[in-house]
Amino acid sequence: FNHFQSFSISVVICFSSWPIHHTRRLLRETFIYSLIVRVNHRTLVPKLVAEVIFPAIGYLQIA
Numbered sequence: 001f002n003h004f005q006s007f008s009i010s011v012v013i014c015f016s017s018w019p020i021h022h023t024r025r026l027l028r029e030t031f032i033y034s035l036i037v038r039v040n041h042r043t044l045v046p047k048l049v050a051e052v053i054f055p056a057i058g059y060l061q062i063a
Helices: 002-016 022-040 046-060
Strands: none
Touching: 002 046, 022 046
């Protein structure tokens, strides 16, 4: 969980300096890929992604 949390934070920090139109496409591809990869290991991950990552995406799109 610590690794996933730090990964999420670094991703948010990285994307916050990107233009929005690049960020949206990149976010889609990155998180679809990470979902596919992580779902194979833990079924808990989709819930985690839904609660942590998607609110962050929404925040970035508003900001």
